[in-house]
Structure formats: structure tokens, C-alpha cells
Amino acid sequence: MATATYDKIATTTLGSAASSITFSSIAASWTDLRLVVTGRQIYSSINYGSMKLIFNSDSGSNYSYTRIYGNGSSASSSSATSQTYLYGGYFADAPTGNAMTSLFVADIFSYAGSTYKTILCNSSVDENGSGATDSRVGLWRSTSAITSINISGGDGNIDAGTTATLYGILKA
Numbered sequence: 001m002a003t004a005t006y007d008k009i010a011t012t013t014l015g016s017a018a019s020s021i022t023f024s025s026i027a028a029s030w031t032d033l034r035l036v037v038t039g040r041q042i043y044s045s046i047n048y049g050s051m052k053l054i055f056n057s058d059s060g061s062n063y064s065y066t067r068i069y070g071n072g073s074s075a076s077s078s079s080a081t082s083q084t085y086l087y088g089g090y091f092a093d094a095p096t097g098n099a100m101t102s103l104f105v106a107d108i109f110s111y112a113g114s115t116y117k118t119i120l121c122n123s124s125v126d127e128n129g130s131g132a133t134d135s136r137v138g139l140w141r142s143t144s145a146i147t148s149i150n151i152s153g154g155d156g157n158i159d160a161g162t163t164a165t166l167y168g169i170l171k172a
Helices: none
Strands: 005-013 020-023 034-040 047-057 063-070 075-083 086-094 101-109 117-124 133-139 150-155 164-170
Touching: 005 020, 020 164, 034 150, 047 117, 063 086, 075 086, 075 117, 086 117, 086 133
Parallel strands: none
Antiparallel strands: 005 164, 020 150, 034 101, 034 164, 047 086, 047 150, 063 075, 063 133, 086 101, 101 117, 117 133
């Protein structure tokens, strides 16, 4: 089996809250991409928000997903098609001053290929002793190479201190 090589393409750490983070001008130099986001959203109450991904500014009904979710006391699953963004998973919503945080990882397979794009998303939310995890597989129904990724919080701005890093993976 070939050894995967990770190259850090770019990292953004927000100095102040923002509505989104965008990685653009992504070269077709790797086999796959990995997006890692740690942080939270700002929202009026403690809740699990959402992480939304849009590729190449495509806000058409070209995204779908299937997911499983668990929080230690319950589990659920769902799916959706014809979405205008990829609902990538849960991301912590917390009032300012709360320590709740999230880890979000999206693996984007064959991002530069000429087939539809498959995305595996995993997220975990820490609520200072409790929390939840969400795993889903997503599909972007486009044969275009991914050259930009827009990340936004579904329920509020992304909080200051949130870090997003995009990696290119060779020979995955």
C-alpha cells in the first residue's frame, strides 16, 4: 500500500468572528483533500449548530448526504438530497465566554477528477463533560474540479480563534 503524504495548503485562524472561511485557488496537485476545523460558532444559546460547505460557489441543489449521530444517550440517522450546500455535520454553537468547542474533519476524495465528488465528514462537539458525534457521507453532484471551499456556520458567525486547515493528500 502506498504511503499517503499530507501537504498543508493553507491555514486560517480567525482574529474576529466571521460569517465564513474560504479557501480558493486550490491547485489540482494532490489526489484528495482533508479539511480540519477546530472552534465554534457564536449563537444565543448552547446548541449543536451545523457546518456548511459550498464548493466552487455552487449554491444549486447539487448536494446530498446520509448521516448517523449519537450523544451518549440517543442515536439517530437521516439523509437529504437536492440540498444547496453540503450539511457537513454538527459544530458547536455557544454564547460568548462558553468553552464548548468542536472538531470537524472532511475528507474530499478525487477532488480534481471528472466524476461526482464524495466527501466523508466527521464532527465531535464537546460540552464540558457531555457532547455528541456525527458522521456522514456527502456527495457533490458536479464533475468540475474543486478549486474553492467555503465553510460557514449554519446558525451564527464562526467565532474568533477558530482554525481551519486545508491539506492536500498524495497517493491516498
